[in-house]
Amino acid sequence: MRLLIIGAGFAGMYAALSAARLRDIKGASPDDLEIALVAPEPTLVVRPRLYEPKPETLTAPLLDVLEAIDVDYIQGSAETVNTEARTMQITTAKGTKKTLSYDRLVVATGSRLFRPNIPGLAEHGFSVDSLDDAIALDQHLHGLADRPAANGRDTVVVAGGGFTGIEAATGLPARLRDILGQSAKTRVIIVERNSAIAPGMGEGARPHIEDALRKLGVETRLGAGVASLDKSGVTLSTGEHIETETVVWAAGIRAAPLTAQIPAERDNFGRLLVDRDLRVPGVAGIFATGDAARAACDNDGNYALMSCQHATRMGAFAGNNAAAELLGAPTRPYHQKAYVTCLDLGEAGALFTRGWERTVEMVGDIAKKTKQEINTVWIYPPKAERAAALASADPERVTDL
Numbered sequence: 001m002r003l004l005i006i007g008a009g010f011a012g013m014y015a016a017l018s019a020a021r022l023r024d025i026k027g028a029s030p031d032d033l034e035i036a037l038v039a040p041e042p043t044l045v046v047r048p049r050l051y052e053p054k055p056e057t058l059t060a061p062l063l064d065v066l067e068a069i070d071v072d073y074i075q076g077s078a079e080t081v082n083t084e085a086r087t088m089q090i091t092t093a094k095g096t097k098k099t100l101s102y103d104r105l106v107v108a109t110g111s112r113l114f115r116p117n118i119p120g121l122a123e124h125g126f127s128v129d130s131l132d133d134a135i136a137l138d139q140h141l142h143g144l145a146d147r148p149a150a151n152g153r154d155t156v157v158v159a160g161g162g163f164t165g166i167e168a169a170t171g172l173p174a175r176l177r178d179i180l181g182q183s184a185k186t187r188v189i190i191v192e193r194n195s196a197i198a199p200g201m202g203e204g205a206r207p208h209i210e211d212a213l214r215k216l217g218v219e220t221r222l223g224a225g226v227a228s229l230d231k232s233g234v235t236l237s238t239g240e241h242i243e244t245e246t247v248v249w250a251a252g253i254r255a256a257p258l259t260a261q262i263p264a265e266r267d268n269f270g271r272l273l274v275d276r277d278l279r280v281p282g283v284a285g286i287f288a289t290g291d292a293a294r295a296a297c298d299n300d301g302n303y304a305l306m307s308c309q310h311a312t313r314m315g316a317f318a319g320n321n322a323a324a325e326l327l328g329a330p331t332r333p334y335h336q337k338a339y340v341t342c343l344d345l346g347e348a349g350a351l352f353t354r355g356w357e358r359t360v361e362m363v364g365d366i367a368k369k370t371k372q373e374i375n376t377v378w379i380y381p382p383k384a385e386r387a388a389a390l391a392s393a394d395p396e397r398v399t400d401l
């Protein structure tokens with residue numbers, strides 16, 4: 001029997017760990033149940049940190065931990081899935097095509113930035129979405145130091161005032177000063193379509209964010225969209241033109257395209273609708289998880305967000321349940337009561353909220369310590385020690401905040 005997992009992100013990593021954990025608990029061997037993870041690289045890209053400097057350091061190896069738990073790594077990118085035949089075709093780094101069969105498949109292909117068809121965006125826009133995007137932005141920012149301090153060189157426009165846009169923008173004043181010199185007249189401007197910054201954060205948390213933006217001198221343009229980009233800068237829907245050499249696009253993500261291969265219902269983000277066991281209804285043998293799935297967290301109408309916090313725990317449930325079906329064990333319905341947000345606010349500290357209503361629990365330096373702990377410890381893969389790695393993937397305990 002073979003369980004295939006597509007994707008080496010937070011969800012894929014925990015799907016592999018928890019499937020291997022259940023196999024171990026049930027006394028089955030890798031000959032009884034083969035578990036394999038398919039991804040272009042055997043590396044976890046620590047996406048929640050990609051707004052930071054030195055993005056090239058923000059990955060963690062996975063091969064050693066996969067080896068320790070007897071999960072095979074298969075290099076390749078999944079191109080097509082034949083759900084009738086229970087096979088999928090992958091393309092390897094060398095361009096070779098291979099067909100893999102599965103008994104259960106976990107789709108953990110995550111998400112990617114959605115770039116709308118705005119004139120100039122493809123040519124002139126940067127982002128912090130993927131490792132390559134973040135490295136390109138970082139190289140560009142360093143390259144600014146060699147250009148004349150004119151034509152908006154010291155200005156960065158961040159399009160999107162949600163979580164990612166705020167974290168990118170609040171880190172930029174210090175990052176730009178480090179690159180351009182302490183006396184540089186840096187400007188960072190967030191452009192947000194909604195009439196308030198951080199539309200998802202609610203009334204209680206918003207004043208803390210607004211306060212941080214004021215302290216850092218980050219400007220906002222609210223109720224305005226990006227109309228076009230060109231060499232000279234960005235033009236907003238209000239008609240305002242901002243001279244800049246750097247526009248960071250942080251306005252919206254979508255599930256990775258592989259979800260379209262599965263003949264099932266998807267939401268507006270391209271996420272596969274799943275049942276409480278994270279199974280894709282009506283398509284035999286397929287589970288979806290992490291940013292690739294839309295799952296209920298509870299019976300109160302809360303749905304998992306495209307977040308690392310949800311992806312990690314959803315991964316653990318999907319891996320467990322896919323393995324459970326093959327091992328004749330009961331499945332466990334996914335549930336996630338605790339929900340927190342921890343928003344980095346650069347030199348103004350951070351903001352920690354709890355619950356779907358986002359009650360503010362910590363601000364400033366104390367919240368920043370928690371953010372650093374999350375970003376440097378909690379979200380990294382477990383050590384490559386078999387027993388400890390397997391124990392870390394008990395679905396009931398993963399991301400239990």
Ligand SMILES: Cc1cc2nc3c(=O)[nH]c(=O)nc-3n(C[C@H](O)[C@H](O)[C@H](O)COP(=O)(O)OP(=O)(O)OC[C@H]3O[C@@H](n4cnc5c(N)ncnc54)[C@H](O)[C@@H]3O)c2cc1C
Pocket residue numbers: 006007008009010011012038039040041046047048049050051076077078079108109110111112128129130163164167256258289290291292306307308309310311342
């Ligand atoms: C700048 C930034 C800041 C963020 N901050 C936070 C935060 O503070 N808190 C939080 O909870 N979340 C945050 N997030 C969101 C978080 O990073 C994502 O929700 C999380 O990465 C989702 O995990 P995942 O495993 O579902 O997908 P991903 O991490 O996207 O991983 C997907 C994996 O699938 C692989 N893959 C995709 N397609 C294929 C294919 N066809 N074949 C094979 N492999 C494939 C990819 O290579 C990758 O390995 C942030 C994201 C960004 C970009």
